[in-house]
Amino acid sequence: MPVRTPHFPDLLFNAAGRLRRWEDSLMGLLETHGYRELHPSLVMRDPVPAVALRFFDGDDLVALRWDFTTALAGVLARRFPTPPPRISYAGAVFRRPAQPWEAVERFEVGCERIQTEGESADEADLELAKLLMAIPGLLGLKSAILHMGNAALVRRPLEAEGIFGELADAVVAALSRRAPHRVKEALDGHPSAARLAAHAEALLSELDGPGTLGALASSPYSDLLQDERLHMEKALQALLPILPPNLELRVDLADVAGLGFYTGPTLRLWAPGAQQELASGGRYDRLFPGLGRPWQAAGFCVRLSRLLDLAATRPDLFEALQ
Amino acid sequence: MSHQTLLIAFPKGRLGDELVPKLAGTPLALDTEALKSRVLQIPTATPGVAVLLLKGADLPRYVAAGVASLGIVGSDTLDEMDMDLLELADLGFGACRLSLCAKAGVTLDALRAKPHLRLATKFPKATEAWLAKEDLTAELVPLSSSAELAPLLGLADAIVDLVQTGGTLKAHGLVETAILGRSSARLVAARGAYLSEPGRLRPLAELLIEAFRRTP
Structure with a gap:
């Protein structure tokens, strides 16, 4: 009997119904906040990354849509002289997973907030955080945790020390593992090793509520990161009074996932005991300039496939599931 | 097994032999009667926390999948397997x-x-x-x-x-x-368990780190 991995999941009645209902609820929420749906083609062209599901269309190497943000960025940069400010999307992406038990075909709903250069990003970041805060209740999660981070907390010190390429990757990988001893190993012999190791210790020392920001004071880069700290403090002041019941807000200073992409604040949604984050996003201001458009952007994506898995394996985390 | 039972994965063999005596007298001391038997899930002195005894090469998989929330494993095994898990501390023993x-x-x-x-x-x-x-x-x-x-x-x-x-x-x-x-023994954690429930895992992680700090 052949062993079949769940890389291309067939959704049976309950899961199919749940996916449809969740998609509709989330897209409805986004629509009421002014987000308009774009539906990029399921087939994407160059440059096709190795993680994509690739095939030949005649002589052209193409791939199934591997990422909505990349697909939408191409559409927007090609077809819009000025960006639509609010975009939503829903559908499947196909990407080879890092872990063998993850699916290749994944269902997502997400949104993007796009601005022209020079517009204040603070309001847009808050708008996205507020939207993400509404999602656990909409999906029927009994409780959830919102992690706030900022990619610049790692990116800026590395850039200030002139650390790029493989060495920067090694430091980021060590931080991603939350392993300060690996940061020291990676920087062994580098002139900034002691400073960056102390910074890593500061970033990893706390993972809690707003007080976590205080850990930045012990970093050798606390002056360099003043703006980021102020931005996070302002965001917390705005969000804490309107935090829904059963949603906890935590500050994760060492959030480095997607650091090559994110440039500023990051958001991640967890359920207690869930093995993977259920939604994630942040600010990525380098994407559109790379495509010749002077626009800045932020967004988030809700991982519906992970939520479907969670509903199947941990129904106790949800209010009565249909 | 209840979702409330928190599992810590310990390696069998050389590292495990060094590890078990270091935890004697701590809240994570292993049940000696269960240790003498052939069972692979051992209760600890803390209710709701049990230890899984696993082959080193299998251990990172259990932690990465979130079955075990914490684990102790050699850095040589971690480097070979490159699983997505957190590596909270170099415990210094088993060098x-x-x-x-x-x-x-x-x-x-x-x-x-x-x-x-x-x-x-x-x-x-x-x-x-x-x-x-x-x-x-x-x-x-x-x-x-x-x-x-x-x-x-x-x-x-x-x-x-x-x-x-x-x-x-x-x-x-x-x-x-x-x-x-x-290579040396490392304290590892399941990414999801640690990031979503740090209040539950961090005290246990600190207890393990402390147990190895106080014994040579």
Whole structure:
């Protein structure tokens, strides 16, 4: 009997119904906040990354849509002289997973907030955080945790020390593992090793509520990161009074996932005991300039496939599931 | 098993033998009666926390999948498997070297000069990385145990294996010709469990770190 991995999941009645209902609820929420749906083609062209599901269309190497943000960025940069400010999307992406038990075909709903250069990003970041805060209740999660981070907390010190390429990757990988001893190993012999190791210790020392920001004071880069700290403090002041019941807000200073992409604040949604984050996003201001458009952007994506898995394996985390 | 039971994965074998006595008298002391039996899930002195005894090579998989929330495993195994998990601390014990070892009298230069070098190892990833750094090519002979026999019986020219005291090497007439890296026990955590429930995991992680800090 052949062993079949769940890389291309067939959704049976309950899961199919749940996916449809969740998609509709989330897209409805986004629509009421002014987000308009774009539906990029399921087939994407160059440059096709190795993680994509690739095939030949005649002589052209193409791939199934591997990422909505990349697909939408191409559409927007090609077809819009000025960006639509609010975009939503829903559908499947196909990407080879890092872990063998993850699916290749994944269902997502997400949104993007796009601005022209020079517009204040603070309001847009808050708008996205507020939207993400509404999602656990909409999906029927009994409780959830919102992690706030900022990619610049790692990116800026590395850039200030002139650390790029493989060495920067090694430091980021060590931080991603939350392993300060690996940061020291990676920087062994580098002139900034002691400073960056102390910074890593500061970033990893706390993972809690707003007080976590205080850990930045012990970093050798606390002056360099003043703006980021102020931005996070302002965001917390705005969000804490309107935090829904059963949603906890935590500050994760060492959030480095997607650091090559994110440039500023990051958001991640967890359920207690869930093995993977259920939604994630942040600010990525380098994407559109790379495509010749002077626009800045932020967004988030809700991982519906992970939520479907969670509903199947941990129904106790949800209010009565249909 | 209840979702409320928190599982910590301990390695069987060399690391496990060092580890269990260090936890005696702590809230994570293992139930001695259960340890004497053949069961692989052992209650601890803390209700709701149990220990899984696993083969080192399987342990990261249990933690990465979130079955066990915490674990202790050698950094050599972590580096070979490259699983997505958190590595909270270097616990400092179980220190050993990952070394290239050959029969006494065979030098590193002699191995370099071989037109077809064969290396037997349980650590193909670390061996490949070292070969690339040294600009060498070799045929890797994958083994899962008793690698010391390979050079003696002609299965390979040398081995890449963990060396702690060197006693096993000496007993087989082998010597270290190069050190590829160093390994020690690491405290690992499931990414999801740690990030979503730090209040539950961090006290246990700190307890484990403290237990190893206070014993030499």
